[in-house]
Amino acid sequence: MTGLVEKKTSRGTRYYENEDGEIAAKECTKCEVIKTANRFSKSKNKLGGLNSHCKECERKYKQENKEIIIKYYQENKERIAEYQRKYKQENKESIAENARKYQQENKETIAEKARKYQQENKESIAENARKYYQENKERITEYQQENKERIAEHHRKYQQENKESIAEHHRKYRQENKERILKYYQENKKRIAEINRKYKQENKESIAEKARKYQQENKELFQIKSARRRAQKRKLPDDLTSEQRTATLERFNSSCALTGYTEGIHLDHVIPIATGHGGTISQNMIPLRADLNHSKNARCIFDWFYDVKDYFKLSQTKFDELIEYLADINGMTADGYEDYVRGCHDNQR
Numbered sequence: 001m002t003g004l005v006e007k008k009t010s011r012g013t014r015y016y017e018n019e020d021g022e023i024a025a026k027e028c029t030k031c032e033v034i035k036t037a038n039r040f041s042k043s044k045n046k047l048g049g050l051n052s053h054c055k056e057c058e059r060k061y062k063q064e065n066k067e068i069i070i071k072y073y074q075e076n077k078e079r080i081a082e083y084q085r086k087y088k089q090e091n092k093e094s095i096a097e098n099a100r101k102y103q104q105e106n107k108e109t110i111a112e113k114a115r116k117y118q119q120e121n122k123e124s125i126a127e128n129a130r131k132y133y134q135e136n137k138e139r140i141t142e143y144q145q146e147n148k149e150r151i152a153e154h155h156r157k158y159q160q161e162n163k164e165s166i167a168e169h170h171r172k173y174r175q176e177n178k179e180r181i182l183k184y185y186q187e188n189k190k191r192i193a194e195i196n197r198k199y200k201q202e203n204k205e206s207i208a209e210k211a212r213k214y215q216q217e218n219k220e221l222f223q224i225k226s227a228r229r230r231a232q233k234r235k236l237p238d239d240l241t242s243e244q245r246t247a248t249l250e251r252f253n254s255s256c257a258l259t260g261y262t263e264g265i266h267l268d269h270v271i272p273i274a275t276g277h278g279g280t281i282s283q284n285m286i287p288l289r290a291d292l293n294h295s296k297n298a299r300c301i302f303d304w305f306y307d308v309k310d311y312f313k314l315s316q317t318k319f320d321e322l323i324e325y326l327a328d329i330n331g332m333t334a335d336g337y338e339d340y341v342r343g344c345h346d347n348q349r
Contacts, residue, residue, distance in 0.1 A: 003019070030053045039056070230280065231280035237281045238279055239280075248286070256292065258288065258315070259289055264290040271341055320334075
């Protein structure tokens with residue numbers, strides 16, 4: 001073999017060493033074929049820490065002597081168990097290190113095997129889990145109570161790191177099990193309601209805090225929901241999506257349509273919901289600075305602009321461009337759009 005040094009044991013078994021003096025290949029004493037080191041199982045006390053027989057010969061031997069091996073294990077059950085227990089205690093760190101190393105190098109194959117096994121054995125896995133829980137209920141409950149914080153922290157960390165895959169898994173599961181989930185909820189309606197009620201009472205503060213935090217982190221989403229609810233109450237169109245909201249903001253460089261300011265931006269209904277016209281739709285939304293939005297309130301955008309133009313030092317050119325934009329996305333001329341908006345205010349529903 002290229003770059004390797006051939007050597008022999010006292011019994012004449014050939015093996016090959018690399019430049020570092022490590023055994024890179026050796027002869028199987030069973031089939032007498034030279035094979036690379038990775039084709040031998042590890043054995044501490046054998047040449048190069050590798051078994052004398054290759055993996056293929058080992059498999060063949062086990063298949064041909066299945067009954068003898070099983071009989072040996074049954075007759076020596078306790079002795080083997082004691083040996084394994086002792087070995088594990090004496091080699092804890094190396095076993096853990098080897099396990100970590102193996103998992104790191106074989107992540108995908110391990111995950112794939114686990115997925116395949118779970119799919120093929122769904123019912124037996126679920127049955128075993130139920131059986132184990134029933135037999136160890138008290139011990140599991142005691143462990144969970146003693147390790148409440150550690151378990152909660154582990155779950156929190158796992159959920160943060162796997163948000164997307166968890167959401168995808170839940171979505172897929174709900175789609176595949178619609179009828180079963182619906183049936184379960186119908187059969188356990190009162191019990192579920194009681195659990196929810198009890199949980200809410202016992203966790204009022206944490207629920208409120210989570211809601212506040214979520215609202216802070218998802219301001220845009222809540223603004224859209226709020227605007228859509230208002231339109232729904234007046235039975236007006238309410239199909240504004242997050243994507244449309246983003247597109248509207250991008251059209252104005254995420255700034256106020258009349259001033260160019262980038263802070264404190266609100267999405268304003270050009271034709272107010274209060275008129276009973278318009279609705280929460282992309283053709284009726286523009287970004288305005290907070291003080292301008294509050295000032296406009298439910299007024300006609302044309303009357304409001306000319307009343308506050310000097311006070312807020314607003315640009316006529318920017319306003320004309322805004323009206324051109326609104327007219328265009330509504331399929332009208334600028335004059336036609338003004339007549340339409342004024343008509344909505346004059347004929348409120």
